[in-house]
Amino acid sequence: MSARFRKHATEIAGIVSVERLPIGDERGFFERVYCAGELESLTGGRPIVQINRTLTHRKGTVRGLHFQYPPDAEIKLVSCLRGEVLDVAVDLRAGSPTFLRWHAERLSALEHRMLIIPEGCAHGFQTLVDDSELLYLHTAAHAPAAEAGVHPEDPALAIRWLLPVAELSSRDAGHPWIAKGFQGVSL
Numbered sequence: 001m002s003a004r005f006r007k008h009a010t011e012i013a014g015i016v017s018v019e020r021l022p023i024g025d026e027r028g029f030f031e032r033v034y035c036a037g038e039l040e041s042l043t044g045g046r047p048i049v050q051i052n053r054t055l056t057h058r059k060g061t062v063r064g065l066h067f068q069y070p071p072d073a074e075i076k077l078v079s080c081l082r083g084e085v086l087d088v089a090v091d092l093r094a095g096s097p098t099f100l101r102w103h104a105e106r107l108s109a110l111e112h113r114m115l116i117i118p119e120g121c122a123h124g125f126q127t128l129v130d131d132s133e134l135l136y137l138h139t140a141a142h143a144p145a146a147e148a149g150v151h152p153e154d155p156a157l158a159i160r161w162l163l164p165v166a167e168l169s170s171r172d173a174g175h176p177w178i179a180k181g182f183q184g185v186s187l
């Protein structure tokens, strides 16, 4: 059976950009959004246990940067279903050679691409157009007690957002700067 995905490694281990390979015909296209078998090498065979969707009205809004601590650490598979975003993953893994490094890439409804955010990495995005929608597949359920976040404008990360930050939830604005002694997330 021919592959329905093409995987592209990034400069950060585990953060992988996955190209979906749609099958087009005169009606439009068919694409596989997820496949346990083909994506097993990226998910470690963990099942998808929760699927979330967000709609963000205003261009320039930032959501994130979020992660969950073990034992509720999760892998996220993020796709854009409408509009366009700059999707960002930050390596918070203790001992990682790319600790506090980040990877950013545009995801849009017009391209067939998904970003894989591994356990121990924080995820966030900025909308590049109004009314952008994201779909998230999670390998762990939402666990508020395990949730944490890093500030999207933290100078220790120096994330280059493409637009001025137009909107931030009070929760996200309240994430503290990364503390000097922060060792990262032990997985």
Ligand SMILES: Cc1cn([C@H]2C[C@H](O)[C@@H](COP(=O)(O)OP(=O)(O)O[C@H]3O[C@H](C)C(=O)[C@H](O)[C@H]3O)O2)c(=O)[nH]c1=O
Binding pocket: 050, 052, 054, 063, 064, 065, 066, 123, 124, 125, 136, 141, 142, 169, 171
């Ligand atoms: C994540 C989550 C949230 N919620 C509730 C908690 C709040 O009452 C409400 C909004 O949550 P929050 O403000 O944390 O959601 P966002 O800031 O949009 O976070 C989202 O965007 C960033 C970029 C992400 O990576 C998160 O995974 C994703 O959920 O949904 C749930 O009920 N279930 C869930 O799985």
